[in-house]
Amino acid sequence: MEKRKEIIFGLSPCPNDTFAFYGLIHNKVDAGVEIKAQFMDVQTLNEEVLAGRLEMSKISYHLLGYVQQDYYLLEAGSALGWGCGPLLVAKKDLSLHDLKKCKIAIPGTFTTAALLFRLFCPDAQNLVPMLFSEIPNSVVQGKADAGVIIHETRFVYEEMGLTCVQDLGKWWEQESGYPIPLGGIVAKRELGRETVQQLDKAIAASVAYAYEHKDEVMGFVKEYAQETEDHVIEEHIKLYVNNFTKKLGPQGIAAVEHLLQVGRVKGILPSHSGSDIALTAWQN
Numbered sequence: 001m002e003k004r005k006e007i008i009f010g011l012s013p014c015p016n017d018t019f020a021f022y023g024l025i026h027n028k029v030d031a032g033v034e035i036k037a038q039f040m041d042v043q044t045l046n047e048e049v050l051a052g053r054l055e056m057s058k059i060s061y062h063l064l065g066y067v068q069q070d071y072y073l074l075e076a077g078s079a080l081g082w083g084c085g086p087l088l089v090a091k092k093d094l095s096l097h098d099l100k101k102c103k104i105a106i107p108g109t110f111t112t113a114a115l116l117f118r119l120f121c122p123d124a125q126n127l128v129p130m131l132f133s134e135i136p137n138s139v140v141q142g143k144a145d146a147g148v149i150i151h152e153t154r155f156v157y158e159e160m161g162l163t164c165v166q167d168l169g170k171w172w173e174q175e176s177g178y179p180i181p182l183g184g185i186v187a188k189r190e191l192g193r194e195t196v197q198q199l200d201k202a203i204a205a206s207v208a209y210a211y212e213h214k215d216e217v218m219g220f221v222k223e224y225a226q227e228t229e230d231h232v233i234e235e236h237i238k239l240y241v242n243n244f245t246k247k248l249g250p251q252g253i254a255a256v257e258h259l260l261q262v263g264r265v266k267g268i269l270p271s272h273s274g275s276d277i278a279l280t281a282w283q284n
Contacts, residue, residue: 006034007191007199010048010057013039013224014151015233016079016240017058022217023209024202031202032195039224041131042150042183043108049186050110056187056199060108062115065260065269070189072196073256076204077185080244080252085169085180086113087154088120089162090139090146099124099165102145107132112182113148115259116168118268133226136160150182152226152236176262178255179244207246 009025011017023029025037040048046063048054052070061080064073086107094102100123106114109129117124128144135147136157146165149157157164169180185203187196210217218233225233244252263269 006036007031007055008038009035010038010040010045010054012042012045012058012151013226014042014240015221015225015236016245018221018224019210019217019237020077020207020241020245021203022220023206023213026220028209028213029202029205032198041108041133042111043129043131046108046110052188055191056185058183059186060111060113060115060183061181061256061259062112062263062269063110064184064186064256065263066110067186071186072189072193074185074187074196074200074203075248075252076200076207076246078244078248078252079182079240080179080184080248080255081240081242082173082179083169084182084239085167085172086116086148086150086182087157087164088117088146088148088166088168089136089157090165091162093163094146094165096121099146102126103128103143105130105135105138105144105147107135107148107150111150112180112259113150113168115263115268116172116180117148119262119266120166120168120171122266136162152232154239155232155235172259176255176258178258179251181252181256181259182240184248184256204246207241210241 011021024031025035042060045057046059049057049059049067099121103126104124106127106129132150135149136153138144139147139162140160172180187199221233260269264271
């Protein structure tokens with residue numbers, strides 16, 4: 001079957017993305033279209049989608065509250081689960097009262113990490129967005145009093161002499177009863193439901209391909225990883241690629257809807273008039 005068009009796919013260079021989407025971007029699975037990958041950090045991906053410049057992309061679930069009208073959320077490809085949330089770290093333990101006065105480094109304005117911190121400490125005002133990989137060193141060097149860390153930095157902060165002030169994912173799980181929705185794959189609605197469904201199936205097939213051809217995939221993963229030690233990469237993939245990555249399912253969708261609803265109630269996310277927009281291509 002002839003491919004009918006090319007789609008630009010934005011993804012991060014983090015191990016969970018390069019692992020899960022290897023099959024898709026290397027034509028190991030049939031997406032029905034040509035896929036051209038563009039690698040960017042998570043906040044840049046968010047900004048590109050917010051501007052409507054990417055047809056399909058990984059985004060933070062925080063951003064979904066701003067782009068639902070223009071993008072479908074796919075059921076496959078998410079980073080969502082238990083015990084995988086961002087961590088608030090500092091050189092010493094800090095109280096909530098302390099945090100209100102601190103300079104807090106966050107990995108981008110529209111990241112789910114930033115949303116969770118704002119829900120956890122709504123009175124904190126001095127939030128400084130920066131590249132996620134720079135946050136631990138910024139805290140060590142005193143450029144920030146504390147920082148919200150994600151991705152590989154989660155596994156190395158203790159080696160840098162930092163302490164975990166709050167596991168924001170654990171806090172969210174206790175507050176909500178849901179797993180933490182970090183990021184998912186969106187595709188422009190203008191692509192059409194049939195095309196988006198095909199992309200969704202291809203991403204699910206790509207995740208399956210990664211598990212079936214792990215030795216082949218891991219070499220590619222290491223090319224892009226910030227931390228190159230095998231045990232860090234393997235822990236990263238184990239934490240962020242799971243059954244929810246294969247398919248959100250009812251529990252995953254409910255977790256996303258709840259996060260967005262809380263964000264709206266707290267005035268962080270924009271409210272929507274009328275009924276909520278369906279989250280997945282399958283529900284429209």
